[in-house]
Amino acid sequence: MSEIPGDLKFLKSHEWARLEDNGTVTVGISDHAQSALGDLVYVELPSVGDTIEAGNGAAVVESVKAASDVYAPISGTVIAVNEALSDKPETINQDAYGEGWMFVLKPSDTSQLDELLTPDDYAEQLDNE
């Protein structure tokens, strides 16, 4: 298991969110999730301008094994998506917390981040599985 960066927050369902200095929030899936999914072959991203709600499906990742919905950790408006994933979905396998980011939100309520798991809580959840 690779190290979980300390500045991330998690959903139990393995999405991560990072509050950036400029107030936006970057979203991806955890290293643990990519490992369980296996080689990714397609990524379906939201469109810039979409409004998404916390807990709703915002993207889909598809591996050789299965298709999986990616839930939005918080509500907001999509301001950027990682287009590079269309050609290189395996980037998520290689660097789930870095180059494998999926989309960026302008949050409607930053306090929603407080309801997410800390890296320690998330790591503990993984240990208990």
Added chain:
Amino acid sequence: MRMAEVYTVARLLKNSVAFCFPPSRPGKAIAAHEMFGLVSPVFKADRNSTMLKKTPLHAAHLAANAKMVDFGGWDMPLNYGSQLEEHHLVRRGAGMFDVSHMTVVDLRGERVRAFLSELLANDVSKLKVSGKALYSCMLTEQGGVIDDLIVYFQDEQFFRMVVNAATRDKDMDWLARHATRFGVTLTERRDLAMIAVQGPDARGLVAGLLSADARPRVEKLGKFVGTEADGLFVARTGYTGEDGFEIMVPEGRAIEFWNQLLAAGVKPAGLGARDTLRLEAGMNLYGQDMDETVSPFEAALAWTVALEPDTRQFIGRDALVRQKAEGIPREMIGIVLDDKGVMRHGQKVLTSAGDGEVLSGTFSPTLGKSIALARVPAGAGDTLQVDIRGKAVPVRRVKFPFVRDGKPQPGI
């Protein structure tokens, strides 16, 4: 996130070979109830890996850091890192699979040929030369597929059969039930491990490990023929659409032989790659593409049914003859999705003749798009759609195999 289409509970409950992937063992991956939307009674049970059966190569998989999964009660390697890389390795060079979970049964007796002649839908009278293999279905009286298998002719008192792992119990029961009448004895060969070495370089790499005496015999082996070599049984068969060997190894030598192959440059490949390779090669998987509710005619296996000579009264024959006369209600076809997305087992196929079903669907690493085998009503035509996660997506009907000897087939 939520795994939407990982495996189908209904199919698992039928106790068939489920070639979908349960999550890895606790401690290695994500708990089923969190990430995988379905809760299957089969996998909900305490998945204690000590309860699973282990092949003689189990330690080698762990040493290679394989991701292990419960496959029909066996603790087997899903991949050793990347399923895609392992797939390409077999198409471009060579890879090896532990297939020791499969069931090897030796059949002996004066009337063993007569027994198989009655038991199998294909005709063992085609087997004339020692070592020659035949692929066949074993059918119920109703013409449903009990299992698909390979039988090797050794001599007139001795044939060797390889059947699937997950169907082991019912196959052995069925064989035993009919063997008595013919005085045939059955010996399950759990003492043999089996390693499939597959890919364009596979034969050369295996031959290089053999003695000067055995090597020429193995190099000269024709397709679908096996021979004894240095205490191994080496057969030019496989489940990948590539050239190569399936090799039976005494269990005590299994790790040593595996390590020799490793040293010769053959890398291990897991069940994940095995599934994408066999599907590209258009090969059926029992329990997924056919079962006892399906006749060989409805599973694209008509070529394995020998209705001639009509004097050979094999089990299921009458039902097949009847089905042929009345019209075969469903057929198995190949389909390709040219757009993004991956077809999966259980998805609905929409046709003008009614709904069909995706049997085996995957992302084809060689083609870079999704391929599937589907069963559709007869006369379904060429205008087809697959319901992928609620969206009706147009797909193309194609002939299969999709890939043969490393190359995409014309029109795919």
